[in-house]
Amino acid sequence: MSQSAKAEQFRKLHEGPEVLVLPNAWDAASAAIMADAGAKAVATSSAAVAWAYGYADGDLLPVDLVVATIAAVAKAAGDTPVTADIEGGFTDDLDQLSANVSRVIAAGSGKRSGSHTMPLQLPSQAPSFSPPQYCQSCTM
Numbered sequence: 759m760s761q762s763a764k765a766e767q768f769r770k771l772h773e774g775p776e777v778l779v780l781p782n783a784w785d786a787a788s789a790a791i792m793a794d795a796g797a798k799a800v801a802t803s804s805a806a807v808a809w810a811y812g813y814a815d816g817d818l819l820p821v822d823l824v825v826a827t828i829a830a831v832a833k834a835a836g837d838t839p840v841t842a843d844i845e846g847g848f849t850d851d852l853d854q855l856s857a858n859v860s861r862v863i864a865a866g867s868g869k870r871s872g873s874h875t876m877p878l879q880l881p882s883q884a885p886s887f888s889p890p891q892y893c894q895s896c897t898m
Contacts, residue, residue, distance in 0.1 A: 759837045761866065768839040771798055780841065784810045785827065786834035793838040800835045802828060804843040821848040821858055829865035840866060 759767075771778045782803035783789035792800050805815035807827050813819045824844065832840045842862050847855040 761863075764837070764839040764866075768799055768841065771839075782806055782843075783831050783835075783840075786830035789831040789840070790834040793835040797838060799839040799841065800831065802831055802840070802842045804845045807843075815845070817845045817848050821861075824848065825858075825861045825865045828862055832866040 778799070779797070780799055780801040781792045781797050782801050783792055784803060784806035789800050807824065808815045808819045811819055811823060828840070828842045831842075844858065844862055847858050849855050849858060
């Protein structure tokens with residue numbers, strides 16, 4: 759399933775009429791179990807992912823490990839949309855934040871190409887948002 763199809767599926771889940779339940783995965787196995795059990799979408803939990811590797815929550819887990827975990831979760835979840843909690847983006851620098859978000863999006867495909875399958879968008883791709891507007895509203 760394409761990134762745009764997953765993004766649309768994920769967006770529609772927010773419209774109801776059912777309450778959207780987002781079980782939180784911390785690795786590929788937990789994501790696969792959730793997807794196989796019928797979850798309509800799977801989220802990653804920054805705390806659970808960090809704790810699974812022995813780190814405290816709070817942007818302390820190396821971003822490379824976060825991206826690799828998100829890639830494994832997305833692959834294991836198959837066609838089930840995945841949304842990723844990347845905390846504060848693992849940086850205070852806006853250019854690096856954009857690069858980190860791009861890496862997270864790319865990780866959803868399980869490939870290292872430009873093909874994306876995660877239902878995530880950079881703030882600049884979302885309607886009426888640009889990275890500076892988005893980031894200025896954040897507390898990092």
